[in-house]
Amino acid sequence: MAGSGVDDGLSLRARKVRRRGRRAAAVSAVALVIVCVVTAVVVAEFLRSLLLGSPRLPLTLIWQRTGLACMTDPTGEWAARAGKEGVLRDTPPGAVKISESVTRACENERNIGSVGLRYRFSGSTGTTMAYYRKRALADGWRLLREDGDSAPPAKEQLCLSKNLGEFTGYLDLTVLRLKDYATEEERRTGDYDLRISFSPGGFGWCG
Incomplete structure (x- = not known):
């Protein structure tokens, strides 16, 4: 019986670890998507600025596009x-x-x-x-x-x-x-x- 209780405790901890791992993976995936979207927007805007004849650095684009400016x-x-x-x-x-x-x-x-x-x-x-x-x-x-x-x-x-x-x-x-x-x-x-x-x-x- 004692062994069964220990096993149950270990199993519960393992499930909690797995859940935390899945949550962390989901957060990382969302963060990666956001980074990819922001990067794509910045690159697109930089290329557009080149076509307009007024190239701007990516940091400038981020500063303006986020409203921080x-x-x-x-x-x-x-x-x-x-x-x-x-x-x-x-x-x-x-x-x-x-x-x-x-x-x-x-x-x-x-x-x-x-x-x-x-x-x-x-x-x-x-x-x-x-x-x-x-x-x-x-x-x-x-x-x-x-x-x-x-x-x-x-x-x-x-x-x-x-x-x-x-x-x-x-x-x-x-x-x-x-x-x-x-x-x-x-x-x-x-x-x-x-x-x-x-x-x-x-x-x-x-x-």
């Missing part, structure tokens, strides 16, 4: 500051705002944040460009670039910069009707995009 991203406050710039809100007579967007740098693959507005305007491209060029320069913005054809209808894009305190803002204006990617409606209605962009690296979409 947003924990230390100051550009949410910068967006609020940029949104107060009068040049974003002042418009040629008759222009109507149709959309607005705010993006923090940590939410963008190129680490650029922005405050952007789209307006609808029935006036000419020349009127739009001249209005914002004059308005921005009077407000302390510095002209960096004026792109497009010098012949009519007009240049199609402005790029300016300004020190906004803790960061440099880059203001760009794009008249959509002159762009190849514009829709028929955008060509017909005279829509244009006005945007201030910024980055912890000190650059913007047009800088």
Whole structure:
């Protein structure tokens, strides 16, 4: 009888050891799957960044994709500051705002944040460009670039910069009707995009 009790005790301990072993194996299997998935995502994103011409290291990808980058991203406050710039809100007579967007740098693959507005305007491209060029320069913005054809209808894009305190803002204006990617409606209605962009690296979409 005593021997049977010892055997039962040993058998019970053996079953517990086996159960713990199975649980440990299951946890290891799940961990391995997670590691494989994360690795696959990082490799895919790295290859994608190569195709886009802006290769990023795997650690950078992990930092951005997990949302950790947003924990230390100051550009949410910068967006609020940029949104107060009068040049974003002042418009040629008759222009109507149709959309607005705010993006923090940590939410963008190129680490650029922005405050952007789209307006609808029935006036000419020349009127739009001249209005914002004059308005921005009077407000302390510095002209960096004026792109497009010098012949009519007009240049199609402005790029300016300004020190906004803790960061440099880059203001760009794009008249959509002159762009190849514009829709028929955008060509017909005279829509244009006005945007201030910024980055912890000190650059913007047009800088």
